[in-house]
Amino acid sequence: MCIRVQFVPRDEIHEVWDRARNVITIPDSLSATTRFTLKAVRAVLEEMGVEQSEFGARCWCGEYMHIPAAIRQQQLNEVIHLGA
Numbered sequence: 600m601c602i603r604v605q606f607v608p609r610d611e612i613h614e615v616w617d618r619a620r621n622v623i624t625i626p627d628s629l630s631a632t633t634r635f636t637l638k639a640v641r642a643v644l645e646e647m648g649v650e651q652s653e654f655g656a657r658c659w660c661g662e663y664m665h666i667p668a669a670i671r672q673q674q675l676n677e678v679i680h681l682g683a
């Protein structure tokens with residue numbers, strides 16, 4: 600099962616890495632640009648022991664992950680709703 604990324608408000612984050620759901624949670628303040636998001640996602644992945652290449656973010660299966668960026672508030676709420 601591949602790793603997914605979701606954004607939530609910083610004060611609602613309990614765990615950055617949800618092992619059961621394979622979800623990395625990033626503060627929504629970092630969703631503004633792909634660069635910020637990527638940096639945060641890579642940091643979490645590296646902490647999990649998933650080796651990262653020079654660009655992008657790699658899932659533990661070796662595939663490059665789709666990094667959602669610059670999402671609108673409405674979409675953000677949707678992600679939270681679906682993730683709950």
Ligand SMILES: [Zn+2]
Pocket residue numbers: 600601602658659660661662
């Ligand atoms: Zn994967």
